[in-house]
Structures are given as C-alpha cells and as structure tokens.
Amino acid sequence: MTTPDEDASAPQLTFADLQIHPAVLQAVSDVGYESPSAIQAATIPPMLEGSDVVGLAQTGTGKTAAFAIPILSKIDVTSRITQALVLAPTRELALQVAEAFSRYGAHLKVNVLPVYGGSSYGPQLAGLKRGAQVVVGTPGRVIDHLEKGSLDLTHLDYLVLDEADEMLQMGFAEDVEKILADTPEYKQVALFSATMPPAIKKITSKYLHDPVEIVVKSKTQTAENITQRYVQVSHQRKMDALTRLLEVEQGDAMIVFVRTKQATEEVAEKLRARGFNAAAINGDIPQAVRERTINQLKDGTIDILVATDVAARGLDVERISHVLNYDIPHDPESYVHRIGRTGRAGRSGNALLFVTPRERHLLSSIERVTRQKLIEMDLPSVDDVNEKRVQKFRDSITEALAAPGIELFRKLIEGYERNNDVPMADIAAALALQSRNGEEFLMTEPPPEKRREKPDRAGRDGDGPPRKRRETRSDLATYRIAVGKRHKAMPGAIVGAIANEGGLHRSDFGHIDIRLDYSLVELPATLSAETLKKLSRTRIQGQLIELQPDRGSSKPHRGKHKPK
Numbered sequence: 001m002t003t004p005d006e007d008a009s010a011p012q013l014t015f016a017d018l019q020i021h022p023a024v025l026q027a028v029s030d031v032g033y034e035s036p037s038a039i040q041a042a043t044i045p046p047m048l049e050g051s052d053v054v055g056l057a058q059t060g061t062g063k064t065a066a067f068a069i070p071i072l073s074k075i076d077v078t079s080r081i082t083q084a085l086v087l088a089p090t091r092e093l094a095l096q097v098a099e100a101f102s103r104y105g106a107h108l109k110v111n112v113l114p115v116y117g118g119s120s121y122g123p124q125l126a127g128l129k130r131g132a133q134v135v136v137g138t139p140g141r142v143i144d145h146l147e148k149g150s151l152d153l154t155h156l157d158y159l160v161l162d163e164a165d166e167m168l169q170m171g172f173a174e175d176v177e178k179i180l181a182d183t184p185e186y187k188q189v190a191l192f193s194a195t196m197p198p199a200i201k202k203i204t205s206k207y208l209h210d211p212v213e214i215v216v217k218s219k220t221q222t223a224e225n226i227t228q229r230y231v232q233v234s235h236q237r238k239m240d241a242l243t244r245l246l247e248v249e250q251g252d253a254m255i256v257f258v259r260t261k262q263a264t265e266e267v268a269e270k271l272r273a274r275g276f277n278a279a280a281i282n283g284d285i286p287q288a289v290r291e292r293t294i295n296q297l298k299d300g301t302i303d304i305l306v307a308t309d310v311a312a313r314g315l316d317v318e319r320i321s322h323v324l325n326y327d328i329p330h331d332p333e334s335y336v337h338r339i340g341r342t343g344r345a346g347r348s349g350n351a352l353l354f355v356t357p358r359e360r361h362l363l364s365s366i367e368r369v370t371r372q373k374l375i376e377m378d379l380p381s382v383d384d385v386n387e388k389r390v391q392k393f394r395d396s397i398t399e400a401l402a403a404p405g406i407e408l409f410r411k412l413i414e415g416y417e418r419n420n421d422v423p424m425a426d427i428a429a430a431l432a433l434q435s436r437n438g439e440e441f442l443m444t445e446p447p448p449e450k451r452r453e454k455p456d457r458a459g460r461d462g463d464g465p466p467r468k469r470r471e472t473r474s475d476l477a478t479y480r481i482a483v484g485k486r487h488k489a490m491p492g493a494i495v496g497a498i499a500n501e502g503g504l505h506r507s508d509f510g511h512i513d514i515r516l517d518y519s520l521v522e523l524p525a526t527l528s529a530e531t532l533k534k535l536s537r538t539r540i541q542g543q544l545i546e547l548q549p550d551r552g553s554s555k556p557h558r559g560k561h562k563p564k
Helices: 022-030 040-047 063-074 093-102 121-130 139-148 164-169 173-181 198-207 234-248 261-273 287-299 334-338 357-370 382-401 406-420 424-436 493-500 528-537
Strands: 055-056 084-087 114-117 134-139 158-162 189-194 211-215 225-230 253-257 278-281 302-308 320-325 349-355 476-481 510-515 521-524
Touching: 022 063, 040 063, 040 189, 040 211, 055 063, 055 084, 063 093, 063 158, 063 189, 084 093, 084 139, 084 173, 093 134, 093 424, 114 121, 114 164, 121 139, 121 528, 134 139, 134 253, 164 189, 164 198, 173 198, 189 198, 225 334, 225 382, 234 261, 234 349, 234 382, 234 510, 261 278, 261 302, 278 287, 287 302, 320 334, 334 349, 334 357, 349 357, 406 424, 493 521, 493 528
Parallel strands: 055 189, 055 211, 084 134, 084 158, 114 134, 158 189, 225 349, 253 302, 253 320, 278 302, 320 349
Antiparallel strands: 476 521, 510 521
16 A cells, blocks of 8 residues: 655656656646646556556545546547546536546547536537547436446446545445446546545445555645634625625635535625625636636736636636635535635635534534634624725725816815805715715614524423424425335435536535435525426436425425435
8 A cells, every 4th residue: 555645745756757648748747747746646657557546535636637647648549439437426526527637638639528417418418429538427427328328338448436435425326336337347447535434445345456555645735824714604694794804804806605606696796786896707607708807806807706616726816815615615625725716826815714503514524624723703893894984985085185187176166165155064975975876885783683483392292392493494495306215215315416416515405305205305495497407307216306396285304314
C-alpha cells in the first residue's frame, strides 16, 4: 500500500518523468501543471502499467487528473467505441470530470461525453451515436442508456468509480453493481473514495483484481489567510441577512454560492432590486456571457456574483474579498473549493456561511473535515445598518461637493431659495428624498417569524406522555411515486434517484413514507413542470416512479423515514 503525504514535496518529480503520452503531457503543460500532486504521482504509474487501483483521498487532491491522464495516455483514438466509463454520484461532478478529460485530451482526437439526469436525452443519444471513447455519467442515467441500447460497454477497457462512498450513500449501490456486471471481466478498474466502508470493500474484493492501494493524507485543506464565520439564520430570513452583511461588511467583491441554477437568477434579481450591482452565472449561461460577466466582476462594474459550484469552477478574480455560502454545501469538499475563490495571491479573505437550524450537522461535517472551528457571528443589527447608511449618505455629500458642475446646481438652488422663501436645508432634504425614488432610507426591524404551534397530543387513551412534536415545513408538498415495499424501495435509493435526476439536495426532502405499492415523499411545493416531467421518468430498482403531486388525503406518517 502506498501512503504519500499530500503536503510532502518532491520537486525532482515532474509529469515528464511519468512516461505519459506526449500529447497529454503537452496539454498538462498548457494548463500550467509541472509537478504531480501526491495522489497523481502514486496513481499514474500503476495505472499506466495496467494495474487496478484503490485510492483513498478527499476531493481537491487532484484525483481526477490521477485517473484521466493515464487513461488518455492509453486510449485508442482511432476507434469510436466506448473504451472508458467514469461513474460519478452527481451531475456536477460528472461535468467537472468530463471537462477535465477534454482539457487533458485537448491534443488528442478524443470524444468525451457526459451523461446525467436532469437533462434532455437527445444530445446524449446523438453523442453516443457519433461515438464517445470516454463516457462520464451518473449511475441512473448510465443504466437508462444501457437499457435503451444506446450505450455499449462490451469493449470497455477502463472503468472508474469516482467518489464511490458518496454514490453508495446516495442509494446507488445496486445501480453500480448492475453496471459493473454489464462490463467485461478483463478491464482496468480504478476506485476512488474518501472513506472505506464495508460496502466499498465488498465492491473492491468482488470486481478489482489485486489492486494497488493508495492513501493520501492531507493537512487542513483551507487556507490560513481566510477568516471563516457562520450565521445561524432561517431560510426565510436569508435575503434580509445577506442585505445586512453587504451593507456593513468592509470588502471589495463577493461571490454568493447557491445550490441551483434557478436560485442564482432569483437571488441576483432580489439583490439588484435592493440597489446592489449583482449578476448570476450558472451552467445554462453561454460562455460569451459568462466571460463578459467575469470581466465585469474584475473591472468593478459588478460587485456580487451569484453562482453555482459548476459555474464558478476555475474562477480566479483577485478582488473577491468575500465568499458567502448562501446555501450550505452538502459535502465539505465543495465548501473548501468554494471558499478557495477568496484569499488569492496571498491576500486575506473572508468566508461566510448561512446555516439553518436543520443544517447544523452539515456545519459539523465541514468543521471535522477542514479541522477548523468556524466562528459564529451575530448579524448586524438594524441600528448597525442604519448607522452605515447615514455614514455613506454623509460621505456621498462630501464627494458631491468636490464634483465638477456643482456651480450650476448651486445657482439653481439659490434661485429657488430666493423665489420660494424655502430654507436651504428643506431644499436639500427634498432633493435627497427625490433621489431615493420612494424607497425607505432607514431599515426597520422585520416582523417576528410566525410559528404554528400545535397542541401536544396525548397517548391513545389520553393519559400517556405527550408525543414529541416534529417540525413541519410550509415549503414542502406531498408527492406520490409508484414504488414501494413490494419493489424493495429504500429511503436512500429514493433520495439518491430523485435528487440526481431533479437536481435536488437532501435538504429539499421532507418525510418519506414507504407503503406496499407506492411511497409518499415530501418535496418542494414549487417544483417546476419541467422538473416534474423529468422525475416522472426516473427509475428506482428498474421501476418508473411516475412522480406526481399526491391528490389523495394520505400524508406521510411522521417519523417513518427522514433523509440523513
């Protein structure tokens, strides 16, 4: 077993020493890489030699290049058959991996195709028909293509399971085994995981042949020059909290991270309505618009960028002083990557995190993985915000007094004062009010959040101890899916399949009630028609779930199942 230290340096080793394909070496050089990371130096040689590999490493250690570089070095670019398959737990990771393959294979004529849920089958089917030597996909969508006959794995040479523990945790264990069973016995397999639970060991012993085991130990993954703080705030109060922070925090530019493409547009629009220079970027925005938006962030035309993880990948703008996790990420590695957008080039940075009461466990996971305790901070008060507004108002007057062209307006005001016998202070106040365009100048305390209290219900006979009340969420509605106990449906599989196909996250799920022939699942009440259509075609255990709003009187039994 190889156990390299991620922080150990080996300056004498370069990518040129690893005997990789010259075209791949040129692409690696093009992106500015010279020396391999610990996991790359330990993984690339055995993979080039044809050995199976098990790598234990966190995201951010460079493991994508560790398997992409040797596969690209050995792939037959003259053949159009699918030779390499990479399985990833989420569509975001699938896109990242596919992009990495394309980047390192830039000087090879290699076709890389990402296939994942939540997107149209058309382009994926067309890409498979043209011939894709490398396919990167999520388990559910890969199985769909196998069942349609659009994906042929009979000549597969290389198989990678990326973030295998996350895949199993999301309920993809049976899907992964089904895919593995459909591949040739003699192929090279690489499995990467942050942990090694029994289920991973089972797959390793069953499908890998005498694998080389590589463990990368790393120190704290977050930079010391980044101050990390969090605010506990309810979901409904997030925009108010963000507004207060933006008005009081001293900084230059900020990236606000949200989970979904739709949220980028919504949050950016609300910020613009509050007078902030904000713009959104997400995976649906054309490259030309993305580049223009980033240039505007660089030159100060905009100060706030609202982004998803995928859209912000590779973003390097020095003036970003703050990163705000508006939606807390569900894995610590995403948090590390997000806050790495600030504190660049040796400058200090600020990382802020919004945590709802239901998400405290995610905060604990982040602190455990980063080995850093985040500092809890209080939101700026209404008085703090108003004091800042008054100060900015005074500063704006001072700046305007020194501006060219003030003489013309001074004469106009003096004339108005003489002709109307109105004090100068009243005129100035009227002009200031006019500039507000009807908006309130001082912030007022928002009304307290309403909580629906339900009386405790006693035991069945009225004399038992009161039952524990469970929190209800007004943003959720009950949906019915056509799989149940008869289909051996489990909560993890339901969450994994729906989250992956619909672009949802675990926090979007309420209670799950699995019955004999169907199940009831609480999901966001605002699911779009497009998302509902996609989810209706999702399969669990090979069965179409036919998701639709529950029209009956049945509701999930509280306490039955809750996503962990």
